[in-house]
Amino acid sequence: MSVTSPLVSVIVPVYNAERYLRACLDSILNQSYQHLEILLIDDGSTDDSSDICDQYATDDRRITVVHQPNGGIAAAQNTGLDTAHGDYIAFCDNDDIMHHANIEILLQAIGATGADMSKGRWRQIGVSSLAQTAVQAAGEPGHPRLTVIDTPLYSYQRVFCKSLRMLGGAKAEANYFNESNWCRLYKRELWDDLRFTTGHYAQDIRMAGPLYSRMKRVVDVDQVLYFWLQEPDSVTHSKRDSVFWHDNVAAAAENFSFTLERGIIPYRNYFGLTASVRDEKRGVKAAQRRGKLHEEDLSRCMSDSATMTELIRKLSIIDRCSCALLAQIRRVENLIYDKKIHRMK
Known part of the structure; x- marks a missing residue:
């Protein structure tokens, strides 16, 4: 690993996302941390997503596009993991937006604490607020507070009720985990010999236990670094x-x-x-x-x-x-x- 500038692989499973894909990719390309390998896994899209991926790859040499028959998000994520060369792994959904300092802040948090994974906060957004979100994603992140969690699997299981997290304050919120893989930065070795189970809707739930049990330390970043698009028909x-x-x-x-x-x-x-x-x-x-x-x-x-x-x-x-x-x-x-x-x- 390069001590000064480690390579970060950002895996983006892509499927029929032509309406939002450009905004997503722009948010990744505009990251303040630029030493990225951006892996666009086109999972058999039937709209213009495939062409959009290829257009972006032509314009930026950091992008690699893999076109494969439709196999579901787990298959796309696995292809990304198999293709990645980075010292660190990040995921982004094809219709979401990353804060421009997402990778930089999460990488700094790992460096400061020696954690196996860093995680940031996210905000849910509607389609009508995409333009406003792009402005927010370009804003300055400030000086987020870091909280180290030494019991990732326990915290994942125990801390999940929003009302109790509100009552428990900042420490309780920092200990909140869910099954999502986005807005996290992982040391690459966490994924050695670990892949998503294909052919299922709940591939992320199946992964949570085995993944969190491998981690000795996680660092939480008290900063919104990811904007999660909500579509009722998803x-x-x-x-x-x-x-x-x-x-x-x-x-x-x-x-x-x-x-x-x-x-x-x-x-x-x-x-x-x-x-x-x-x-x-x-x-x-x-x-x-x-x-x-x-x-x-x-x-x-x-x-x-x-x-x-x-x-x-x-x-x-x-x-x-x-x-x-x-x-x-x-x-x-x-x-x-x-x-x-x-x-x-």
Whole structure:
């Protein structure tokens, strides 16, 4: 690794993002830290995204474009990891915007603390605020506060309710993790022999346990460095069928077991597991009322419910009560969150 100017690989999975891709790529090209390898993984786009990627690559030698048949975001991320040469790895979604000092600040935070990963804060934005966001992303970042977390996997599982983070103050907020890979900077070796599971919606949930368990130290940067575009019709907010719910159940169950085996109570995965099973049951009942229930959906739902019950029984009574309480708080928060997202324009 170059001590003075390490190479940072920025991986951007691209799929049918022609409306927002230019703004995303401009935010990466305009980073204050310029020693970048920008990997655009075109995952079988059917709009003009492929051409946009090639145009940008012609204009900037730091960009490498890989065109591949559509395999989903996990396959695109894996291709990026396989292609990357950087000392550090960053991800960016193809419709989001990075603050112009994102990489510089996250890299400095790792250098100052010796952390395995640095993470910044993000802000949710609507399509109508893209122009305003571009101005904010070009602004000066100030002098962010750094907080070191020595228990990444525990913090990921324990600190996830927004209301409790607000009550807990700056320290609690700094300990908040989610499954997203953007607005982070990783030491490259964290990804050695570690790749996303393809063919699933919840590939990021499956990755969280194995990835965070590899980290001894994470540094939080108290600064908005990433702007997350919210679209109500995206897969995250609109995909609701039995296969989607089952995949979320399976991912939560996998991470639940992984975490519990390491002596950590899987508070977050308890919520994800129970919420997904609940949604799956509601979907089955709705299909039954319409006379459109498929036997395989019913069988899958029953199996998922049994898996949930078996895993929860592995917890002590006290831990079950704690998990259930946090899950109830999170469910209320999600009702508010979903309304907020669908109001974003």
